Amino acid sequence: MRVAVVGGHGQIARLLHPLLVAAGHHPVALVRREEQRTALEAVGAEVRLLDIENDDVAAFARAFEDCDAVVFSAGGGPDGNVTRKQTVDLEGSLKSAAGAAVAGIRRFVQVSAIDVDQPVAPDTGEVWAAYVTAKRDADAALRAGALDWTILRPGRLTDDPATGLVALGADVPRGDVTRADVASVIAAVIDRPESVHHQWNLVGGELPVAAAVARAAAS
Template sequence: MTRIAVIGAHGQVGQRLLNQIYNRGDEGVGIIRNRDHGEDLVRLGAEAVLLDIENSDVEALASVLRGVDVVVFSAGAGPNSGPARKRTVDYNGSVKTAWAADLAGVERMIQVSAMGVDEPLADDTEEGWRAYVEAKRDADANLRDTDLDWTIIRPGGLTTDEGTGLVTLGDSVGRGEIPRDDVAALILAAIDDDRTIGRTFEAISGDTPIVDAIDALVR
């Protein structure tokens, strides 16, 4: 049985992921900053842990990651937040998670990033979008520089459509959308396939079953 901690557990991807973790017989640990969200995670079959990664120190986060096999970073400040919180959550939260994982002896980390964040930004890019892209870009760069067994998944536009289990994966796949259900399933498939370690790839809906798409990507 694999014990998987999810940072950003009450987000829409996080909740779907915890539900899929439970359904396949593994243990999910949802790390949340709002006590009121705990019951939602318990209903999904997860253990809820209260910890605000934005305001807690690395040692506190490491203490809740001990005994975990994999940590998934799927947190974000959200579209209504300002540029400063994009930095403190999307970037600093990821950096702190990677550091805490190392302290806790957790070797495997999956990061949910965003498509196209390595592309240059136009001079007139809106401030909030610039902050988001730069935070995701820098968080990915930091994770790549760690000694963790990392995988970075960069999904296209996220939808609430029912998952199909069919995707297109690649270093660059072009613009597209993908259901959050399929992002969650893709995270678990990446955990199951060690060949995804050290890989960064984009993901949108497609015609290929997830396991087959990963196999074609990493073989």
């Protein structure tokens, strides 16, 4: 499969590309800056330029040309910028899904965040509240659409080495998970039809990734 990765220079995406290559796929990293090309090509990704915030749906569709699947793994980052939670985390997802539909792509995997359907506490900071709202609304729009979607909702992300062991499911409680393990789960579900139309929480656990995906899909 040729897999377009929106947010192709993000921390999870950079771990995902070599896993896709190892699985026999062809990652297409969509990034904003040309200077990111060399490092991404070095890990096996094709690089295409896309400005998530300023490009329109037609540009997204062109960036997805000849691809078989889309992974949305972009985020506005921990910069305290409320506006970017809307323009990247929400609108970037909406344009990615719309662009996939225009390009004739059905498979779509979205990286969200755990428990974003739950109300935020009254004392929640403005930036975090905006982030939760953006992720919640992006997930709801994807679920309501016609794509073959899978939504992964990781817990608190860490930069620890991959463990290869996760807990995955609709009701998995909050916990930490390594970015490397999130990348492994994305690579595991991208071509698994039984994962379509599932939304799963994802944290560190006791099951190998393949077994965790199989159990979650069967439940």
